[in-house]
Amino acid sequence: MAVIVAGRLMAFVLMVVAFALFYLFMYLGKGGMKIKVRTLPAMAAIPEAVGRAAEMGKPIYYTPGIAGNLNDPTQGPQVLASISIMGYILRECIKSGVRLDAFVPIQDALPLVEETMRMAFLAEGKPDEFDLDMIHFQSEQSPYLSATLGYFQRQRPASNILIGGFYYESVIMGEAGNAIGAFQIGGTANTHQMPFMVATCDYMLLSEELYAAGATISEDPHMLGSIKGEDIIKFAFLALIAVGFLLGLGRITSLIDILRM
Amino acid sequence: MSSIFQRQVVYLVTAIIVAIMFIDFFFFETSTWIGEQVQTWGMVIYNIAMGLGAIRMMMSHGKVIQRRSTNWQYSGMLVGLFALTLITGLVGYASTGDPQSNSLYDWIFSNPYVSLDATFYAMTGFYIFSAAYRAFRARNIDAALLLMAGCIVLLTNAPIGEVIWNQIPIVGRWFLDYGQVPAMRTFMMVGAFGLLAYGLRALLGREKGYYGEVAGGK
Numbered sequence: 416m417a418v419i420v421a422g423r424l425m426a427f428v429l430m431v432v433a434f435a436l437f438y439l440f441m442y443l444g445k446g447g448m449k450i451k452v453r454t455l456p457a458m459a460a461i462p463e464a465v466g467r468a469a470e471m472g473k474p475i476y477y478t479p480g481i482a483g484n485l486n487d488p489t490q491g492p493q494v495l496a497s498i499s500i501m502g503y504i505l506r507e508c509i510k511s512g513v514r515l516d517a518f519v520p521i522q523d524a525l526p527l528v529e530e531t532m533r534m535a536f537l538a539e540g541k542p543d544e545f546d547l548d549m550i551h552f553q554s555e556q557s558p559y560l561s562a563t564l565g566y567f568q569r570q571r572p573a574s575n576i577l578i579g580g581f582y583y584e585s586v587i588m589g590e591a592g593n594a595i596g597a598f599q600i601g602g603t604a605n606t607h608q609m610p611f612m613v614a615t616c617d618y619m620l621l622s623e624e625l626y627a628a629g630a631t632i633s634e635d636p637h638m639l640g641s642i643k644g645e646d647i648i649k650f651a652f653l654a655l656i657a658v659g660f661l662l663g664l665g666r667i668t669s670l671i672d673i674l675r676m
Numbered sequence: 677m678s679s680i681f682q683r684q685v686v687y688l689v690t691a692i693i694v695a696i697m698f699i700d701f702f703f704f705e706t707s708t709w710i711g712e713q714v715q716t717w718g719m720v721i722y723n724i725a726m727g728l729g730a731i732r733m734m735m736s737h738g739k740v741i742q743r744r745s746t747n748w749q750y751s752g753m754l755v756g757l758f759a760l761t762l763i764t765g766l767v768g769y770a771s772t773g774d775p776q777s778n779s780l781y782d783w784i785f786s787n788p789y790v791s792l793d794a795t796f797y798a799m800t801g802f803y804i805f806s807a808a809y810r811a812f813r814a815r816n817i818d819a820a821l822l823l824m825a826g827c828i829v830l831l832t833n834a835p836i837g838e839v840i841w842n843q844i845p846i847v848g849r850w851f852l853d854y855g856q857v858p859a860m861r862t863f864m865m866v867g868a869f870g871l872l873a874y875g876l877r878a879l880l881g882r883e884k885g886y887y888g889e890v891a892g893g894k
Contacts, residue, residue, distance in 0.1 A: 520730030557796040590803040604867040613812035622863045623870025637882045641873040
C-alpha cells in the first residue's frame, strides 16, 4: 500500500520542494543576506492614493472582496492577504488624516478587519480615533454591490482600493469608480476577474503579487526571503514547461506520466 | 501572558490545524475522523461568526436609527426586513421543521430577493460594455493587438461574423482555446506559488497581518 494517495504524490513532492526553497531563503534572509525583490507598482502607488484623498478631503474606499466564507479555498486566502495590506494602507491614512471606509461582505472576516483597524490606530498612537462605523458590513453579493455603488455616488471617494477575491462585481465596481473619477488600485488572483480590473483600475496587483504585497511592505527579511524563493521556483517551472513543450513535440509523454503520479 | 494567548496560541492552533489537513489530504484517500471534525469545527465557527455579524449589523444600524443620522430610513427598512425574515423563518421552522416550507419566507426569497439579485447581475453587461470601450482604444501596439483579438472573438460569437468571412469563427476559437488559455494558466500557476509561499509564512507565524499586527508606519 502506497503511503501517499495515488495521484497526489507529485503534488506532495512539489509542495515540499517549494516549502524547502522558501524556507531556505527565509533562513538566509534572517542570517543577513541582502534580499532584493521587485517593486510592485500598485503598492508604490498607495501614497499617491492616500495623498489624493488628503488633498481632496475625501475618504478612501477599501474592500477585501467577497467570499462565501474564509474557508473558501479560492477566495479566502485572497481576503486574508488583503486584510494585511489594508492595515498598512490604514496606517498611511491615519498619518495623513484620511478616513478609510472598509466594505466587508464576509461575516467571518469582520472580526479580523475590526482588529486590524483597531491595531493600526493603536500603532499610530491614535486609538481613540477608531470608529466602528468605518466598517460597513453587507451580507451578500448584491447588497454589497448596491451599498458600494450608493457609497460611490454619495461620498465620491478620492481613491478606491479593491484588493482581494472578487466575482462579477469587480467590473461594476471598477466602472462605477471610473465614473466618479476615483483613483483606483485593484488586485486579485481570480483569473476571470483580472481583465476587468486591468481595464478599470489605474494600478493592479496581478495574481501572486496579491500574496507578495504584504511581504514587500513589511520589509521583514523572513517575508522577503519567501518572495525570492517564489521567484526562483517560477523560473524552475518555466524550464519545466519548456521541457514539456519539447517532449510534447516529440509525442513523449513521460513527463506528463511523472506529474500525474 | 495575555500576549501569549493573543498571538502564540493562535499561531500554534493554526499550525496544528494546517498539519492535520495536510496529512488528511495527502495520506488518506477519504477524509479521516479528525479531518472531518476539523471541518465541522470550521463550519461551527463560521456560523458563530455569521451570528456575530448579524448582531454587529443590528447594533450599527440601530445606532444610526437612534441618532437619526443621514439616510436613517434605510437602516430602519433593513432592521424591519431583517426582523420579518428572521421571524417568518423561525415560525416556519418551529411549525414544520423546515424553514423554507413557510410560504411567506419562501415568497420573500423567491420573489423580491431573487429578482433584485438577477437585476443586479444583468447590469454587469452594461458595465462590461463600457469597460471594453475604454480598454479597446488602440493607444499603443499592445492595445491595438488586444483590440484586434477582441473584435475577432466578438465576431466569432455574433452570427454576422461567419457571414462576413466563414473562417472568422475558426480564428476566434483559436484565440479562445490556444491564445488565452496558456496566459490564464500561467496566472493560475504563479498564483498557486504565491499561495504556497503565503501558506508557509502563515504556518510559521510570519504572516501576521490578519492577526491584527499591521505592517508599515515608518
